[in-house]
Amino acid sequence: MDRVIEKKKWPARKIWTIAGIAALVALIGGSYYYTAGASRLNVDTERITISEIKKGIFQENIPVNGIVLPVTTIYLDATEGGRVEEKYVEDGAIMTKGQPILRLSNTDLELSLSNQETQVFNVLTQMQISRNNADQNTITRLNQMAEVDNAVKEAERVYNVNKRLHEQKAIGKQEYQSSENLYNYQQKRKNLTVDILKKDSISSRQQLSQMQQSYERMQNALQLMRRKVGDLVVRAPVDGQLTSLDAEIGQSKNKGERLGQLDVLSGFKVRADIDEHYISRIITGLKGTFNFAGRDYVLTIKKVYTQVTGGRFQVDMEFEGEVPKGVRRGQTLQIKLALSDEKQAILLSKGGFYQQTGGNWIYKLNEAGTVAYKTDIQLGMQSPDNYEVLSGLQPGDKVITSSYENFGTNQELILKRK
The missing domain is CATH 2.40.30.170 (Efflux pump adaptor protein, beta barrel domain)
Known part of the structure; x- marks a missing residue:
């Protein structure tokens, strides 16, 4: 005779044990997923700036x-x-x-100008006195020359007369030699007087020339001093x-x-x-x-x-x-x-991301635009609006260009819309 076998039921204690084990496994798996895998952070898309990579003309x-x-x-x-x-x-x-702007006063400079003018006047006066003295000396020497010329002519006349008389035996030899000696003396005296006159003339010219040069130098100094006083008017x-x-x-x-x-x-x-x-x-x-x-x-x-x-x-x-x-x-x-010159390049818009990354990486969005993950990039030159992309991005890629200050070290960003 067949016997009905009663179906056994799991005791509640066993069920709770299995559930606890499953929960523990799920907890361990979740912990592993979030620690051993990429770290994630939920980000509101309204608080970030997303830019598209483009190709265009670039100039640094x-x-x-x-x-x-x-x-x-x-x-x-x-x-x-x-x-x-x-x-x-x-x-x-x-x-x-040449229009005057302002005027300064300087009593020392003005006094120096007055003293300079006095010195120039004194030199000019002295030069005039020396010229007068030279002229008077020249007149005296010319008078002496005239007297000597006259004496030479008279001695020559007497000498010639006595020479003829002596040849005619009309006078003695003593008187003839006396007139001859007087004539020779007057000749030498004339030569000496001519020589003195020439030397006096040369000396006078040199003296006057030196005084003239001194006067001109002082005149130049005076003009310079007057210009300095004139410079007091700017x-x-x-x-x-x-x-x-x-x-x-x-x-x-x-x-x-x-x-x-x-x-x-x-x-x-x-x-x-x-x-x-x-x-x-x-x-x-x-x-x-x-x-x-x-x-x-x-x-x-x-x-x-x-x-x-x-x-x-x-x-x-x-x-x-x-x-x-x-x-x-x-x-x-x-x-x-x-x-630089203009050229075709891949362009990345400037933004606050550069402060945290230094241009070495950027958060790049997936095709669905739901996740952004770290991507290594290399940037070249820059302009006020864009960076030149050398590697890591292509035209059409979308990236986050706003500041990364609140993103920490997370590898991925989960983009959500409110």
Whole structure:
């Protein structure tokens, strides 16, 4: 006879044991998945910036700030020190060449001028006295010469008469020799007088020439002193606008002290500050562009100042072509300075990600746009808007370009929309 076999049921204790074991296995598996696998972080897509990699024209350029300055600036320094007595114009005035700006007073300099004038007058007086004395001496010597000439002629006449008489035996030999000796004496006396007259004439000319040279030197010194006194009136050296005038009535200015500057208004240049990181790449001829009143203008580097101050150096740039209307001295321009030629390249938009990655990696989205994972990249040159991508990304890829500050070291980001 058949017997019904009763189906056995698992006891509750056994069921709970199996469930506990399954839960433990799930916990261990989940822990392994999240620790041994890629670390993940949930990210709200509204709080990040996603950019698409594109291919286009790229040119390496850097942003620099430039200050508009006159093409030529002439500094006004005090040629001579003194006290400011009078100001003829104020700062900002439009000046013409030679127009007075201010007047200084310097009593020591003015006293020196007076003494110099007195010395010149004394030399001139002495020179006139010496010339008069030379003229009188010359007259005296000429009178002596005239007397000697007359004596020579008379001695010659007597000698000739006595010579004929002696030949005719009309006079004795003693009287003839006496007239001959007198004639020879007067001849020698004349020669001596001529020689003295020549020497006196040469001496007088030399003395007068030396005095004339001394007088001319003192005249030159006097003219120099007068110019120095004249420099107490500061005048505009060229046409232009007076700026930075630093002088007030009663103020004392030392020799060589800066009084102001004169800006020549014939044109403008732009002086730009550049980070010293680029000093080896900045040369004359590089071009920059800026926008002014809705139009683009071009600047060219004409001079590079290699002195580095505070981590920056300066360049002077000139306008190429038309100068913007309305541009003013001291105005700041935002310039894009080109460091390379234009070329085709893969472009990555700039963003805050660079501060955390240094351009070595980036979060790249999968095709579905649900997950972003770390991807190694290599960047080249840069412009104000883009980086040049050398490897790691292709056109059409999407990446996160906003800051990674809150992402930690997570390998993957789970992108969610609210």
